[in-house]
Amino acid sequence: MLESLITSKTRVRLLMKLFLNPESSGYLRELADEFGESTNSVRVELNRLAEAGLLESAPEGRTKVYKANKGHPLFPEIQGLVRKTLGIDRLVESVVTKLGEVSLAFVTGDYAKGVNSGLMDLVLVGKIEKDYLQGLISRLEEELKIKIRWLVLSEGEFRKLRPNFESQDSLVVWKREE
Template identity: 25%
Template sequence: MINFTKNQTLILELFFRDPEKSYYFRQIGTLLNKEPGVFQKDIETLVKNHVLKSEYRANSRFFELNKDHPLFEEFKSIFFKTLGAEGKLKEIFKDIKNVKITFIFGSYARKEENSLSDIDLMIIGNPNEDDFFGKISDLESKLSREINYRIFSEYNWQKRIREKESFILSILKNPKIFIIGNENELRKID
């Protein structure tokens, strides 16, 4: 079993924000707001355990996620659920009143996202947008991704399903990552 230290977790959180990107040592320090000596041992351990790969380009050593690691997809899933968009959105919405269902849909939910992909978020209920707008903006900055959310009251959601609106029907048949509620609760709103 692999247990990550606090610094390793911060390093991996950085890498999983954009799994295609590679970083050089000082750049990691700048992005984590830490001196390189503080996390050098942690990076070396991640390389030794084949979680990260390293290569020299010009005079700098670059690091990137090792997508060939047998547990790569599981690591990615864990980081997205706890430290990535999914986990952070759960934190934001846990105390928001009048939200029945919230889920991520689109390329992120289909696991087809890339570093330029936005995050599409569906909110069903009657929340006060002022309660979460600032937190969503902060999260966009932290993740370096735009979060596009749509809010539907239960009535409007049901109405659009009855009218067989193609956008809503497409969302229903495609993968979703639930932040609040689940697939069964969503089907009950139909």
């Protein structure tokens, strides 16, 4: 979807990476390596997005680190577009809200990094009927044209494994209000 609105693939990748998970950041060479792009093309897009105020930059040693400007008036809209492009909005609506006792849902792997690889890793915490979940996931995979790998954890299992998830990129997509 974004690719039809924004013709620069590099700009789309930057928006997906930095706006899907606004806590993520990156510097020029790291982003160029991750995207398989030249540093020049990434630099041009970083500069354009920073000049528009959509990205913030800060020096870290000899490098400049970029991240999404959460204070920009268009931040919520751009983040919403990215989530819709990746199908996360439908994931939450179709799966999490219909399962009952879900306390936390998050995405790990490529999607959490803002990379649309066609494989989404979803972790759900709570009491969940796995057969019902599988049916919902199957329908969503067809609709979004992606593969969803899922893992269901009880509250206790999640507490034990939490450090493992915190050490990798993860994006919380739903959390039960306490």
